Amino acid sequence: MTPRDRRSLLSGLGFTSLWIVGFGTFVAYPMLASLFYSFCDYSILKSPVWCGFENYQTLVRDDLFWKSLRNTLFFAGLAVPLGTITALSLALLLNCEVRGRAFFRTLFYLPSIVPVVASSMLWLWMLNGKFGLINALLAPVLAPFGLTPPVWLADPAWAKPALVMMSLWGVGNAMVIYLAGLQNVPRELYEAAAIDGAGAWPRFRHITLPTIAPVIYFNVIMGLINALQIFTQAFVIAEGAEGNPARSTLFYTPYLFSTAFYDLRMGYASAMAWVLFALIAGLAWLATRLMRDSLH
Amino acid sequence: MSPFGRARVLRRGVLGAVLATTFLRAAPDAGRIHLSYWEKWAGIDSAGMRAVVAAFNEAQSRYVVEYLPVSQIERKVVVATAGGDPPDIAGLWAQNVASFADNEAILPLEDLVRRDGGTTDQWLARYYPVYADICRHQGRMFAAVSTPATIALHWNKALFREVGLDPERPPRTLAELDEFSRRLAKRDPATGAILRLGFLPQEPDWWPWLYCAWFGGQLFDGRAVTLGTDPRNLAAMRWVAGYTRDAGLASVTTFASGFGKYGTPQTAFLNGKIAMMFQGVWFNNFIQKFRPGLDYGVAPFPAAQAGVEDFTLAEADVLVIPRGARHADGAWEFIKFVNSHNAHAQNRSELQGMELLCFLQQKNSPLRDWSPFFTQHHPHPHIAEFRRLSASPHAIRIPDVGVWQEYDRECKAMFERVRLLVATPEEAIAYTHARVSASWARHQLSLVRHGQLAEAPSPTRAP
Numbered sequence: 001m002t003p004r005d006r007r008s009l010l011s012g013l014g015f016t017s018l019w020i021v022g023f024g025t026f027v028a029y030p031m032l033a034s035l036f037y038s039f040c041d042y043s044i045l046k047s048p049v050w051c052g053f054e055n056y057q058t059l060v061r062d063d064l065f066w067k068s069l070r071n072t073l074f075f076a077g078l079a080v081p082l083g084t085i086t087a088l089s090l091a092l093l094l095n096c097e098v099r100g101r102a103f104f105r106t107l108f109y110l111p112s113i114v115p116v117v118a119s120s121m122l123w124l125w126m127l128n129g130k131f132g133l134i135n136a137l138l139a140p141v142l143a144p145f146g147l148t149p150p151v152w153l154a155d156p157a158w159a160k161p162a163l164v165m166m167s168l169w170g171v172g173n174a175m176v177i178y179l180a181g182l183q184n185v186p187r188e189l190y191e192a193a194a195i196d197g198a199g200a201w202p203r204f205r206h207i208t209l210p211t212i213a214p215v216i217y218f219n220v221i222m223g224l225i226n227a228l229q230i231f232t233q234a235f236v237i238a239e240g241a242e243g244n245p246a247r248s249t250l251f252y253t254p255y256l257f258s259t260a261f262y263d264l265r266m267g268y269a270s271a272m273a274w275v276l277f278a279l280i281a282g283l284a285w286l287a288t289r290l291m292r293d294s295l296h
Numbered sequence: 297m298s299p300f301g302r303a304r305v306l307r308r309g310v311l312g313a314v315l316a317t318t319f320l321r322a323a324p325d326a327g328r329i330h331l332s333y334w335e336k337w338a339g340i341d342s343a344g345m346r347a348v349v350a351a352f353n354e355a356q357s358r359y360v361v362e363y364l365p366v367s368q369i370e371r372k373v374v375v376a377t378a379g380g381d382p383p384d385i386a387g388l389w390a391q392n393v394a395s396f397a398d399n400e401a402i403l404p405l406e407d408l409v410r411r412d413g414g415t416t417d418q419w420l421a422r423y424y425p426v427y428a429d430i431c432r433h434q435g436r437m438f439a440a441v442s443t444p445a446t447i448a449l450h451w452n453k454a455l456f457r458e459v460g461l462d463p464e465r466p467p468r469t470l471a472e473l474d475e476f477s478r479r480l481a482k483r484d485p486a487t488g489a490i491l492r493l494g495f496l497p498q499e500p501d502w503w504p505w506l507y508c509a510w511f512g513g514q515l516f517d518g519r520a521v522t523l524g525t526d527p528r529n530l531a532a533m534r535w536v537a538g539y540t541r542d543a544g545l546a547s548v549t550t551f552a553s554g555f556g557k558y559g560t561p562q563t564a565f566l567n568g569k570i571a572m573m574f575q576g577v578w579f580n581n582f583i584q585k586f587r588p589g590l591d592y593g594v595a596p597f598p599a600a601q602a603g604v605e606d607f608t609l610a611e612a613d614v615l616v617i618p619r620g621a622r623h624a625d626g627a628w629e630f631i632k633f634v635n636s637h638n639a640h641a642q643n644r645s646e647l648q649g650m651e652l653l654c655f656l657q658q659k660n661s662p663l664r665d666w667s668p669f670f671t672q673h674h675p676h677p678h679i680a681e682f683r684r685l686s687a688s689p690h691a692i693r694i695p696d697v698g699v700w701q702e703y704d705r706e707c708k709a710m711f712e713r714v715r716l717l718v719a720t721p722e723e724a725i726a727y728t729h730a731r732v733s734a735s736w737a738r739h740q741l742s743l744v745r746h747g748q749l750a751e752a753p754s755p756t757r758a759p
Contacts, residue, residue, distance in 0.1 A: 041742050044378045045399040045619075049745045058321040058738075063731070130554030154553040156718060241705065261371045263735075264399055264700045 023278055034270040042267035044260075057270035065272070067247060068255040075251065076227035079167040084216065084224050087171040089180035092204075105179070112172030120236035121167045127152040153237060158246035162247060163233060174219045181215030182208065213294045219292075223283055228280050229253050250278060315626045328360045329576045335387035336613075340581055341443065341702040344656030345387075351652065352633045359626040361385070370396075372476040373618055377401045382618035384627040387442055390430045390612045391694050391701065396655045397433040398698035398743065402616040405437045422635065422700065426610040426691040427662035430722040433696055439614035444662035445576040446685040447503075448678075449598065453591040453598045455480055455571040457494070457506055466572075466595035470535075473572070473598045480545070480571040490543060490551040497536045497715065498552065499564050504711030505517045506574075506609050507532040509692050512601040515703070521736050523707075524729025527603075533714045533721035540715050549716070561586040576611060577682045594678035596685060606688035612662065641667035692733065698743075701736045706732050 001009070038055055059065050094105050096233070111119065126133045129151025136138070138149035150158040189207045198206070209216075231253040236244075241258030243250025262267035282290035335345060342365060347360045366372050370392050375725040376382040388396065396402045409419045416437040420428035423441060431439045453463035459479050467473040477494030484491055495506065505515060513529035514522045523673070524528055540548055555569065556562020557580055564570040568588045574597070583590050597607040615634060617627045638647035647655055651670045654661045658675050660682040676682070685691060694700060713719040719727070743749035 028644060041745050043399050043742070045401045046746050049742075051745070128553060129550050148550075151549050151553045156551050156716060168725045242708060242712075244712060246716050247709050258705070261374065262705070263699070264374065264395065 038270035040267045043264040044266045055115045067253045072252040078179045080223045087174035090175045095182045109172035112170045124212045125225040156246045159248045197202040331361045332383040333385040334366040334383040377618045383621045384621045394433045394698045397438045441612045442615045442664045443613040445611045451572045467598045470600045472724045473640045505707040521733045594681045607690045608685040612690045641669045698740045
């Protein structure tokens with residue numbers, strides 16, 4: 001390294017030192033500390049005592065760990081594909097030359113800027129089994145068939161699907177990203193396909209989808225991470241770590257939270273956090289592998 | 297005036313203003329030690345404690361208590377204590393005492409009591425026994441009561457009249473509770489939908505474990521979890537499941553999903569959807585606020601076991617001194633002040649300490665001795681009943697077990713599974729017993745690891 005390179009390196013480090021210190025203090029150190037605590041009997045209030053792999057072994061035998069994981073994967077498994085389809089469909093519609101396009105774009109984006117707690121409270125009312133807006137609309141439709149609408153959040157069988165439905169409320173962010181991706185598809189490709197006689201579906205299948213594949217990949221990965229970390233909606237709607245009704249909505253992060261801050265088992269919660277990290281990293285890697293051939 | 301002269305005048309003026317502001321602000325508290333006090337309350341409860349804080353600040357010249365309302369207080373106290381910067385005084389819940397004590401998050405108070413002369417037993421003798429027990433964990437004193445409560449059956453007299461029941465006679469036995477509940481139930485003649493229920497165990501669902509204790513069941517024997525080994529706990533859960541079966545799962549779920557949030561005008565008891573409900577002394581505050589004039593009565597739990605009358609749960613918010621508090625001595629002075637009273641108070645202005653607090657919060661005093669004014673002019677119309685229940689030999693408290701938070705949560709999940717008929721009472725109890733026993737064994741092992749317990753964990757009993 002020449003003296004000029006060394007000076008350049010030092011200048012660079014000097015300019016980025018604030019970020020490096022911040023990252024080290026608020027990200028790297030807590031992560032490494034939590035990794036250490038995951039091998040300890042630690043309550044946050046007393047000194048950690050090394051216990052080896054005990055926390056991880058206990059996790060394997062913990063019913064609630066598996067239940068919360070199943071619930072979370074169920075939620076992610078439905079919410080991510082449905083969210084992707086809904087956001088992409090809306091983006092396709094709002095990409096068309098229609099009257100009032102700007103208004104509709106704003107309208108569909110607006111819900112995603114409503115704070116999650118506020119929208120959760122709103123959905124609590126909308127999904128109320130007796131007085132909710134959704135059942136008020138469903139009841140007359142189902143009545144001729146002798147059916148009654150579900151009580152949603154009060155029924156263990158319907159509580160998770162209700163939360164999935166609620167998650168679609170916030171697809172505005174993904175929709176805007178899809179919209180940006182759609183506007184980057186070269187017009188001439190569509191024109192050439194039209195000249196060749198391609199209809200709407202072949203144009204979408206062979207031009208739009210391959211071109212916006214990186215955008216889909218990004219949204220799917222982000223959606224997956226968010227879905228696996230579902231917390232606020234579940235905390236508000238399912239009364240915190242209770243996962244009511246009958247633990248049907250006990251998700252992974254609320255269980256982790258209650259273990260750490262209610263039961264004061266910070267070591268065990270740290271182990272849970274690292275398992276979740278590994279799971280998210282694994283699924284992101286899997287998604288990358290599956291979409292590798294489609295990405296340009 | 298020259299520019300230099302103007303600048304000098306300006307500098308002096310600014311300096312004078314700063315000094316004046318500093319001294320004017322500092323003057324009332326000059327030389328006094330500031331005690332930070334974190335409390336969870338809002339509304340009427342907060343106003344009551346603020347009045348006591350003001351009285352304390354006025355009554356002596358050494359300390360100034362600064363009252364800070366804090367939400368989710370137990371978690372924030374944990375984090376602040378772990379970080380080495382806790383408040384001097386924290387207002388926690390009774391259920392936090394065992395867990396916080398086992399985690400060495402709060403100071404034992406024996407030394408402070410001893411320094412004043414006397415023992416903790418003598419100090420705690422001021423309370424009814426059940427409240428004294430709340431302050432202890434494993435025989436040591438860790439807390440003092442700040443706001444007590446006892447739980448009782450509340451019944452709507454107008455609804456009793458409507459169905460031909462004597463409005464002045466609440467159910468006295470479990471069989472009567474069930475019978476009255478059936479008579480008070482009302483359905484839509486056309487659709488069969490439930491319009492009203494006499495009683496519903498899930499409303500509210502705060503103390504599902506209490507049903508076990510009410511049936512005489514034991515949850516913890518001091519050494520092991522006994523939820524699954526005491527058949528009376530099973531009887532209680534069967535009784536809970538019976539309510540769902542009688543009303544019909546779908547009907548009762550739909551009906552209950554229309555209940556409003558507790559503490560609003562839509563609370564099921566307040567809008568007449570439920571005719572009988574177990575509630576604490578605080579419930580009158582909501583009645584006064586949302587349904588003033590509601591004709592209701594208060595009575596002990598109906599007897600669920602032969603010979604056990606005046607059963608109740610005694611609850612309390614407690615004052616503790618977190619580990620690492622800078623002014624433990626001052627905190628103790630405040631705690632003593634809150635737990636003092638003027639036994640001869642004849643009017644409102646003579647009320648002191650605990651009686652002032654409980655009078656303003658409209659709750660019963662945990663102290664055995666009540667002043668004439670507090671007894672005769674208390675704003676709660678049924679306060680005598682709550683006092684009688686406080687003194688009951690069958691008043692129980694939250695079990696003194698270090699994993700109570702987890703135990704309580706597991707009991708709630710058990711109750712949910714039973715009432716929703718997701719599991720049979722036998723399955724739900726056996727599952728919960730196994731989970732809590734494992735937690736208890738793990739907790740003991742942790743105490744051993746941290747040098748707080750000498751012996752190895754005791755084996756858990758299978759149900």
